[in-house]
Amino acid sequence: MLKDKxxxxxxxxxxxEALIKGLLAGGMPAKELAVAEPAAGRREFLRERYGVNVxxxxxxxxxxxxVIILSVKPQVCSEVLDGIKGSISPDKPIIxxxxxxTTTAIEAMLSGTPRIVRVMPNTPALVMEGASAISKGAHATGDDISLTRHIFELVGKAWVVEEKLLDAVTGLSGSGPAYVLTFIEALSDAGVKNGLSRDIATGLAAQTVFGTARLLLETREHPAVLRDKVTSPGGTTIAGMHALEKDGFRSAVINGVDAATARSMELGKK
Ligand SMILES: NC(=O)C1=CN([C@@H]2O[C@H](COP(=O)(O)OP(=O)(O)OC[C@H]3O[C@@H](n4cnc5c(N)ncnc54)[C@H](OP(=O)(O)O)[C@@H]3O)[C@@H](O)[C@H]2O)C=CC1
Ligand SMILES: O=C(O)[C@@H]1CCC=N1
Known part of the structure; x- marks a missing residue:
């Protein structure tokens, strides 16, 4: 599907960079990838490390x-689109x-009926374990969605969702790696506090998160069912869970995702 594209x-x-590394690992030839980037040092880094055109x-x-992937910060979006709108032919999709x-905002910044697909990926795409959600703009075709899905499935898993859900996706999985890394760091700190070396504590914490995620994805059980299998009556886990819930663990996570979702909506209104 991507042949010669x-x-x-x-x-x-x-x-x-996360997407480039994942796409190369997924078999995309470096010569088919190009990056426009203003910082000379960054261009050189990408060219040297990945062999892509810069x-x-x-x-x-x-x-x-x-296929164009728009990967600048939201704050410079209109300036960047204004600069390239004359160079985008209507027969190519813009991701x-x-x-x-929103796709509507991007359409309004370009002329004609541009084929916009909006995607919210995340950084584990770097190791081909990304989670992405994809939404169709008004003029994007079914083939544009299939192609986008193909690209993002090379670097992980992808779901097609209604665009109104993309802010929630951003708050959950787009920003999610930051929450998970903070959780891993906190687990590691707790291990160090209780006498483990940093190395062993971080290894145990990361492998526990990785293994638990895999267990959940492979068994397709509800998380509560799997948690119950860890939680022995009168044992250690229930004592740990009780302390975490007293400190508002679940509520803190929900508040974090809510705040990131709200910020995503706010970025769209500027
Ligand atoms: N990081 C993440 O986990 C995720 C990010 N996103 C989205 O991806 C986008 C990029 O994020 P991220 O990669 O973290 O941000 P970065 O700041 O790392 O990347 C943006 C890049 O765009 C460059 N840039 C700035 N101005 C221009 C311009 N006029 N033309 C071309 N390039 C320009 C920047 O260069 P310089 O630094 O020199 O200004 C920088 O290298 C954002 O819109 C973000 O919302 C989506 C999902 C996850
Ligand atoms: O923090 C951000 O705004 C970007 C979007 C999702 C992850 N990083």
Whole structure:
């Protein structure tokens, strides 16, 4: 499906790099990937490390590539689109990974009937374990969605959702790696507090999160059912869970996702 198709990133930051690394590992040839990025040092880094084509010229990348992935910060979206709108032909899809910015807003910043697909990926795409949700803009075709799905399934799992749900996706899985990493760091701190070396504590914490996620995905059980299997009557786990709930563990997580979802909506209103 991607054969001979060139993918061009506008913005070569963290998320673009995660996708590039995942796409290369998924079999995409480096010569088919191009990145437009203003920072010379960053361009050099991406070229050296991944062998992709790099440029300082957004217009050249937009004109040369068959699929454009918009990967700049939401705050510079309108300026960037204004600069490249003359170079985007209407026969190519534009995939936006920008938090908060709706397909309607992007369509309004371009001319004609641009084929916009909005995606919210996350950084584990770097190791091909990304979680992405995809939504269709008004003029995107079914083939554009299939192609987008194909791209993001090369770097993990992907779901197609209604666009109104993408802010919630952003709050949950887009920002989610930050919450999970903080949880792993806190688990590791707790291990160190109780006498483990940092190395062993971080290894145990990360493997526990990884293994538990895999257990859940493979068994497809409800999390509460699997938790019950860890929780012996009168044992250690129920004591730990009680202390966590007293400190508002679940509520803190829900509040965090709510705040990130609200911020995604706010970015879309600017
Ligand atoms: N990071 C994440 O986990 C996720 C991010 N996203 C979305 O992805 C997008 C990128 O995020 P992220 O990679 O973290 O951000 P970064 O700041 O790491 O990347 C953005 C890149 O765009 C470059 N840039 C700035 N201005 C321009 C311009 N005019 N033309 C071309 N490139 C430009 C920046 O260069 P410079 O630094 O020199 O300004 C930077 O390298 C955001 O919209 C974000 O909402 C979505 C899902 C997850
Ligand atoms: O923090 C952000 O705004 C971006 C979007 C999701 C993850 N990182």
């Amino acid at each position: 060139k993918i061009g990133f506008i913005g070569g930051g963290n998320m673009a 440029s300082n010229d957004n217009n050249a990348v937009a004109a040369d590539c068959d 936006s990974i920008l938090a908060g910015i």
